[in-house]
Amino acid sequence: NYDFHDDSDEDLLE
């Protein structure tokens, strides 16, 4: 099935 997978992410907050 169509699996829109967006791997973008932010940096971890310190």
Add this chain to the structure above:
Amino acid sequence: EGESLESWLNKATHPTNRQEDWEYIIGFCDQINKELEGPQIAVRLLVHKIHSQEWEALQALTVLEACMKNCGRRFHNEIARYRFLNELIKVVSPKYMGDSVSEKVKNKIIEMLYSWTVAFPNEAKIADAYQTLKRQGLVMS
């Protein structure tokens, strides 16, 4: 039928729905599983509730726990992102919202984060977020 994710979550976290909230919580999870972008939308809605006042935040965390059990891998993928984990860190850390948030909410978040490090040992980002809180002395083991 056809209730939006937002209306399910609003009902599940509304103080006047304390008795029948479980019906709304399951309705929220079912709706997530029906929608292509269910997890992405749900996580954004949950963050907004978790940043609200105590009762709504605690109830949103209960909904989050139910989603982790009922919404599968697609939902876990959204939780294991810094984009979401940072929002939990903001609630707990005094550098952000921590000083104005009740201990009950902060402790529940820490407990949930810890349970995810155990349940998902290969999700490095979850472990990183937990370690960040531990380094800041915010985790009372």
